[in-house]
Amino acid sequence: MQLRPPLYTLVLIAAALCIVVLSAQECVNDEYGNCKSTERSHDCLDPPEFLRFVSSSHRDKSVISSLRGTIENVISAEDASAFVNSLPNFIEASGYEKNTNGKTYAAPQGYAALGLKELKPHSDAYSKIMTIREKVRSATEKSLNICPGSLYIDFTTVSQKVEGGAHRAHADNCIHYFEDGVAKCDTTRAHPYPKRVAASILYLNHPRSGEFEGGQYFFANGTNHGEVEDGGIVDISTGKMVFFTSGIENLHGALPVLRGENKAAEPRRLALALWYVFDKSLMESAEASDANAPTEIFTLPLPNGVDMEKALQAMGMYLVSRQNKPMIGAWKVSKYGDSALHVLFKDHSAMFSITYTKAPSSMVVERHTDTNKRASLQYMLQESVMLHAVLDEAMRLISETELNGSSEIDLFNGGLSLARSKLPARQA
Ligand SMILES: *[C@@H]1O[C@H](CO)[C@@H](O)[C@H](O)[C@H]1NC(C)=O
Numbered sequence: 001m002q003l004r005p006p007l008y009t010l011v012l013i014a015a016a017l018c019i020v021v022l023s024a025q026e027c028v029n030d031e032y033g034n035c036k037s038t039e040r041s042h043d044c045l046d047p048p049e050f051l052r053f054v055s056s057s058h059r060d061k062s063v064i065s066s067l068r069g070t071i072e073n074v075i076s077a078e079d080a081s082a083f084v085n086s087l088p089n090f091i092e093a094s095g096y097e098k099n100t101n102g103k104t105y106a107a108p109q110g111y112a113a114l115g116l117k118e119l120k121p122h123s124d125a126y127s128k129i130m131t132i133r134e135k136v137r138s139a140t141e142k143s144l145n146i147c148p149g150s151l152y153i154d155f156t157t158v159s160q161k162v163e164g165g166a167h168r169a170h171a172d173n174c175i176h177y178f179e180d181g182v183a184k185c186d187t188t189r190a191h192p193y194p195k196r197v198a199a200s201i202l203y204l205n206h207p208r209s210g211e212f213e214g215g216q217y218f219f220a221n222g223t224n225h226g227e228v229e230d231g232g233i234v235d236i237s238t239g240k241m242v243f244f245t246s247g248i249e250n251l252h253g254a255l256p257v258l259r260g261e262n263k264a265a266e267p268r269r270l271a272l273a274l275w276y277v278f279d280k281s282l283m284e285s286a287e288a289s290d291a292n293a294p295t296e297i298f299t300l301p302l303p304n305g306v307d308m309e310k311a312l313q314a315m316g317m318y319l320v321s322r323q324n325k326p327m328i329g330a331w332k333v334s335k336y337g338d339s340a341l342h343v344l345f346k347d348h349s350a351m352f353s354i355t356y357t358k359a360p361s362s363m364v365v366e367r368h369t370d371t372n373k374r375a376s377l378q379y380m381l382q383e384s385v386m387l388h389a390v391l392d393e394a395m396r397l398i399s400e401t402e403l404n405g406s407s408e409i410d411l412f413n414g415g416l417s418l419a420r421s422k423l424p425a426r427q428a
């Protein structure tokens, strides 16, 4: 069966787009095999034109093929492996999901990640990621025929998927549903990143070097209940990237990562994902770590008898139950590594984290923002409401465990009132 768009068509489209972008100008291959021009194209689309073009795809499906594509050899296999070798350890992350009984649990997704914040500025890994992400960003911009300099990266992540790691079909800027098999954006539900316009994923290893099978990227059919599109599976190879606009025109996901031929080897699939916006104020700060160090809001000492894992689990569930307060999609809670919870506000201006430490036992609450951004006023108001509730819950959870003697009770009560004194007064 020959259905649109098989992989080679995507590649041809990418190449054709490149030629269209450069119109009458000459297309010179640069060292990465991408066509390149020193002159600014007259035919490029500025942000409003591009958004209109994307919208037209909802009426005219033939437009969709111009809103996605793949490019081979964006970086060399040597550069990819040098970059991977320079990286620090990945951090296990998981989202909260509901099981069939409606119970919420932290679902490990065979997925671990590293963001810019985990890389030390001026380190080898940092300078490598800065170079690679700009290469990918400009290739995406050019391939989508967006005028140079219009796309800003709002989030960078290096992801590691291990056995079972997969992604269900989704759009990147809205929550979708199907009406008679046709994907629609649910405008009644808030998405954390409604302003995203495009994304790209650059593969950093190969099924052979990563000892995996499967794990392919796929486009899901927006007119057929999100079934994998015919010809919509993108095979993975080192240095290859896939780019696509963020709306329901490009529902996409990843097939599960499986063990490779060598069943004893742990499969590991690595990719660099970038998401883009037109709004410069949402640009991810390039100055990482030091300048972005989180601000401590408070540290609550906990009794030594507290089981930290259970405490984190219980607090995670509690936070999940408040994710839609005071509005749908207000907060997004995820478990980060073994000892922390991340709680991101819907306007993405800031998040807070709760880290459980041992010896001494404590609960550390910190606020994270990017250097070039300030937490919004709305975030600050909702943060204090949420953190008062967190302290109430910490107290409720502790009173169910044994406090060992009056000195621990005093320590805990003292910690609670100190923590509250650091928050704005409780809302009525
Ligand atoms: C998407 O589904 C529709 C409806 O079943 C079908 O006609 C079309 O060929 C499919 N497109 C792709 C690319 O799979």
Ligand SMILES: *[C@@H]1O[C@H](CO)[C@@H](O)[C@H](O)[C@H]1NC(C)=O
Residues within 6 Å of the ligand: 304, 305, 404, 405
């Ligand atoms: C409780 O405190 C006593 C005295 O401070 C100490 O000897 C004991 O080990 C503590 N028990 C627990 C469970 O921490």
